[in-house]
Amino acid sequence: MPTVIFKPTEKCNARCTYCDVVSLREPKTMEVSLLKEIFIKMDAYLKEFPEEKFEFVWHGGEPLLLGNEFFEAAIEYQEDFCAETKDRINHCIQTNLTLLKPEHIGFFQKLGINSVGTSYEPIEGIRGIGKKVNSELYNDKFFHGINLLENNNIGWGFIYVVTRKSLEDPVALFHTLANLKPDGGFMMNAVLIYGDDPDNLAITPMEYVDFLGTLFPLWWQHRHRWPEVDPFSSLVKNAEGHNSLGCVDSGSCGYEHIYIGPNGEASQCGRSADWGLISYGNVKDRSLQEIMKDPKREMFFERQEYLMHNDCMDCRFWKICHGGCPLDAYDEKEKNFDRKTFWCELKSVFIEKYFEPITGYSF
């Protein structure tokens, strides 16, 4: 199932300290006319491939900054131009929820969104609104959004971004995340900082490993209390033989992803577009079939072939890693992706030092 990472706006009402969006001088927003073209092209793709479905992820920036007209237009275009294929378009949204209004609930329902992805941070000064990154105000609005979702029986899960400040008391932090969502449903990702780091938020891969390593025994002991906590629950699923890999570990994102930006620019994903690494042209000029078959995608398959016979040859974690995200492997000089990433050590150390001894599983 191809995933469309749809970024209709780069604008955001928040100023999270680690987020690139904040520094954009002229954040762009998509024209409604382009939205229409995208639905027409999705319909054509789905008609050509009757077995296929689209996962259509509304991303940003902050997607709720789009006016009501934009969502209304999406609903209308889907009805008008995807009359026969709309059941094969599965909408999802990643939003900070701070702008959620009752009318959005109606849009979500019409688009069939019954669970929302969001982001949560209980440490002050990291996610916030305004120049002072006001976290109190942010969380006030965030919880208002959560209440609105819950009152309308819409589920939610969240991303927690692990920064240097998270390392101060991982256990207190973990309990706060787990208590907020008693039935689980969150993932802890390492912060990615590639430029300056004025707030000293960046962490090394080993710090991330030890952060996870501190929490893993706690999670493992009580895993039926907090079943869906990633990356732990996915690792267990994989160890038990059920495939559960995110794009970074799947080795197959080359076959599955399309990013569409505010001006219709197509790329592999949000990161590849932000870093200007891979362009698949523009949806204004190309069909989704053409974009999905773009010859540039070959380099992902070639990378897999290369790694299997070189860097990752005989690695027992290959099935759950596949050399990591190609973008992290990009070499500016060589202009290729043909190497494993710096996360390799992280994964192997975490699994060998914490995961396998504690669980008794072995890859």
Place this chain on the structure above:
Amino acid sequence: MNKMKHILVCEDNEELIRKFSFEAIVVKTKNPEHVGHIGRVVEETNKVHCIELTIEDNLSGLNPLDDWKEVPLHIKAPRMGHFLDFVRVRHLLAPLSVRVFLNSGYEETYTDLQLMSSLGINCGLYFDENPINWKECTDLMDFVVYPKVPRATVEPFHYIITEYQPKETINFSGVYFNNPEKYLHIDKNENVALTAENLTAGKYLFNGVEQIQNIAENKAYKAYFQTWKKKFHKISACSACPAWRICGGFFENRLESNPGCREAFSELIDAADLHYNNKEKENEKQPQLCQL
């Protein structure tokens, strides 16, 4: 008639009680002589959920009356009192549908509750401004959750252990008729409040019993169930507590003056987990019989 089927908690006031019909009611009284009578008044057009009798003297000085047999009863006494006197009361309590609560502020309460439970009297701890002896409380919890022989229940621990679901947050205030999901508090002027404390503090939802039927739309009522999220705006003692989902911050206002809840309740949640898992395993083990 209230559509959400809240149980109404009110004072021992016949005039007020006669204004209700078809309701389940908890009546709070301090008068032992009144228990049977008020029970009969409620039953005229309503249903007694429980009569809560608060006494100032020790339990051992109590003289249970014959007509108490007719009603489910909670007795709140500060302490148990002298054992030999209690033995006399115990015989009189035994045939009743009664649960006895003792005050957490007395050293001997914790062992007295173990004794009462062993002697077959359902009982419990109640908490007021008095301190809690967390060490004794933990021993009492152990006594409740790892019984060597069958015993009577001790609240709120029995409730927590039996109601615990790994992926949910539970509120044990219902043991004290103080959980707004299930109970509403009303005074003689028909002021309606979410909790006993709110009623005492004059924090009313509205005035007039007839309004209870629209409570599901009441803003303050709905907002109440979201107030816990305030604790998650930042990392707080309760947000970061392993026992949050069985406690919900019940002891929050004594965290500084009387700390120890976190350790005690963390042990309790582990025990609840164990109990839950054992129950699951036992269910799995049950042989499948054909339907007769």
